[in-house]
Structure formats: structure tokens, C-alpha cells
Amino acid sequence: MGRFHEGEQQLQARVHPALPKRMARTAEIALRDFMPDQHRDFFALLPTLVVGSVDDAGRPWASMLAGKPGFVTSPDPVTLQVSAKPAPGDMLAQNLKQNAQLGILGLQPETRRRNRMNGRVTHLQDDGFTVHVEQSFGNCPQYIQARLPRLVGAPAEPPVKPEDSVLSPRAALMLAETDTLFIATHAKDEGVDVSHRGGKPGFVRVEQRAGFTQLTLPDFRGNNFFNTLGNIALDSRAGLLVVNYDSGDLLQITGQAEIVWDGPEVERFQGALRLLRLRVEEGRILQGALPIRWSQPAYAMQLLETGSW
Known part of the structure; x- marks a missing residue:
């Protein structure tokens, strides 16, 4: 039977005292320990797969794997097989180990379908x-x-450009211009999660502080699962992934996150219920790492009711 963990329940209770009880009933239906056939078939259609992992220091990283549709298969409801390797320099290459916990997101942008799965590496x-x-x-x-x-x-082996706590102008521009990012989090004994965040270009604010770069993004109305923020409530570390859909570049970042619940910044950002702030610690740009390019976006209708910085 599915359940929400302590951090997720804490955030649900902060929204409304009665919400954890209601969401517990939802969890019994929505959270499974197997993949339904619809999800298994869906993963097999995808040319990309977003993967969240954790390094030896416990820091989350978000990655994207790519291949011809069919590179992800599910021989049975509790197994997902991935026939692709991380790009050279991708932190996932270091983090893939026997029994490693992974968060997996399958997303089909052209249909806006997405399904998630968390589990452990068995082979x-x-x-x-x-x-x-x-x-x-x-x-x-x-x-x-x-x-x-x-x-x-x-692609040929992509050049890897390391980033430190102060992001380069190139990395900062990728963040400032993006309309999509992915965020990996984890909590001890609760596994790894990776999720999608979308907004108008400019929904990520990039600020250069003394000795580090600070990122701020809105948290819009969602399903009240609080998978990402619930993990952050228990472990403040988080990893971000930004994709350049024109060049195939990937930007990976890891750092310390905090939730901003209220205040003038929250009130100023149209549509935001709260904010997520990240202090960058390390990152890397994988240039031309993906063998895929994408068309220009058709923006989600929900963005009509949201702002930007």
C-alpha cells in the first residue's frame, strides 16, 4: 500500500491540517509498488529518460539519458531495463552502482504525458x-x-566544462532563459526522486552573491504530493538539470536548497504558492551531449496565470 513519508506529510499539514489524512487515502490508490501496463508501454515509447541519483557524498544529481525509442523496456511490472549509458562527464556514470537508489521520470513533451518510478539498481x-x-x-x-x-x-564525446559555486556566464544564461528544468532530491531511507518544473522563460532567477550563485524559482499549484519539497524538508540538498533543446547541451548543478514559504518575493511572483531557493555548490556543462534536438515549444496553458522575474 502506498504512503507519503514524514517530510511529505509535514508539508501537506502546513498547507492544511486535514490534508495529510486526505492525501493518505489518495496514496493508497496512486502510489504503487509496481508499474501498470500503461506505464510500461509508455516508457518504451520514449527517446529520453530523466534519472536522479546520489553521489558518494550524498549529493543529488539529475541526468538525462537518450536513445532510439525502445531503449527502455519493462519485462515485468516491477522491472525497468535501460539500454543506454550516461554521457562522459555525467555524474550518473559515477553514481550507477549495484543497489544504488534512482529516481526516474519518463516525460513525452509532445503529449505532455509523464510517469515516475523510484527504485534500486539490480544489475x-x-x-x-x-x-x-x-x-x-x-x-x-x-x-x-x-x-x-x-x-x-x-554525438562525439562531449566536452565537459566544470562549474564551481559561482556559475559562469554561460551556465547562468542557460538557467535564465530556460522554460523547463528537472530537480533531483532524496531522503534517507525514502529513496531518490526526480521531478519536472516548468514556467515562462525567466522563471528561474539567477543572482551572483559573494562566493556563490543563488537560484530562485516558484513552486506553483500541484498535486499536493510534495515529493520534491518533502525530501528537501528532510535533506536540504538538491540537484538541477537544464537542457538546451537547440544544441543538446546539459547543465547539471548540485547545491543546498531551502523553501521560502511567504513574504514579499512570494507575493510578487504571479502564481507562486512558495519559492524554492538553491545555493549552488558545484556543476558542469556537457556540451552537445544529447543526440536529440527539439522543435520550438508550445507553452502550457497554465503559464498564462504565472509570472517571471
Whole structure:
């Protein structure tokens, strides 16, 4: 039977004292320890897969794998097989180990469908890895920008540009211009999660502080699961992934996160219920890492009721 963990329940209770009880009933239906056939078939259609992992220091990282549709398969309801390897320099290459916890997000931008699965690595193969399902659930299509993917030639080994706590102008621009990012979090004994965030270009604020870069993004109305923020309530570390849909570049960042519940900044950002703030610690740009390019976006209708910085 599905359940929400302590951090998720804390945030639900902060929204309304009665919400944890109501969401507990939802969890019994929505959170599964297996993938329904619809999800299994869905993963097999995708040319990309977003993966959240944790390094040896306990820091979350978000990654994206790519391949021809069919590179992800599910031989049974509790198993997902991935026939793809991380791009050189991707932190996932270091974090993929036997019994490692992973968060997995399958997202099909052109239809705005997405499904999530969290589990553990059971096998490492030369061409990929196998994950045993611990939690599976679907997500709504809100805030997803519709894009059509197009496979291009396999990239050469991508140059890797390290980033430190003060992001380079190039990395800062990727964040400031993006309309989509992915965030990986984890909590001890509760596994790894990776989720999608979308907004108008400019929904991520980038500020250069003394010795570090600070990122701030809105948290809009959602499903009250609080998977991401619930993990952050228990472990404040988080990892972000930004994709350049024109060049195939990836920007990976890890740092310390905090939730801003109220105040003038929250009130000023149209549509925000709260804010998520990240102090950057480390990152990297993988140039041209993905063998896919995407069409120009059709923005989600929910963005009409949201702002930007």
C-alpha cells in the first residue's frame, strides 16, 4: 500500500491540517509498488529518460539519458531495463552502482504525458542497467512545454566544462532563459526522486552573491504530493538539470536548497504558492551531449496565470 513519508506529510499539514489524512487515502490508490501496463508501454515509447541519483557524498544529481525509442523496456511490472549509458562527464556514470537508489521520470513533451518510478539498481550491464521498482505513480500534464523530438547523429564525446559555486556566464544564461528544468532530491531511507518544473522563460532567477550563485524559482499549484519539497524538508540538498533543446547541451548543478514559504518575493511572483531557493555548490556543462534536438515549444496553458522575474 502506498504512503507519503514524514517530510511529505509535514508539508501537506502546513498547507492544511486535514490534508495529510486526505492525501493518505489518495496514496493508497496512486502510489504503487509496481508499474501498470500503461506505464510500461509508455516508457518504451520514449527517446529520453530523466534519472536522479546520489553521489558518494550524498549529493543529488539529475541526468538525462537518450536513445532510439525502445531503449527502455519493462519485462515485468516491477522491472525497468535501460539500454543506454550516461554521457562522459555525467555524474550518473559515477553514481550507477549495484543497489544504488534512482529516481526516474519518463516525460513525452509532445503529449505532455509523464510517469515516475523510484527504485534500486539490480544489475549493471555493458550497455545500461536494470532497476527494481519500489514506487510508481503518474503525474498530471501541468506546466509542460510541448516539443517534438528529432534524433540526430550520435554525438562525439562531449566536452565537459566544470562549474564551481559561482556559475559562469554561460551556465547562468542557460538557467535564465530556460522554460523547463528537472530537480533531483532524496531522503534517507525514502529513496531518490526526480521531478519536472516548468514556467515562462525567466522563471528561474539567477543572482551572483559573494562566493556563490543563488537560484530562485516558484513552486506553483500541484498535486499536493510534495515529493520534491518533502525530501528537501528532510535533506536540504538538491540537484538541477537544464537542457538546451537547440544544441543538446546539459547543465547539471548540485547545491543546498531551502523553501521560502511567504513574504514579499512570494507575493510578487504571479502564481507562486512558495519559492524554492538553491545555493549552488558545484556543476558542469556537457556540451552537445544529447543526440536529440527539439522543435520550438508550445507553452502550457497554465503559464498564462504565472509570472517571471
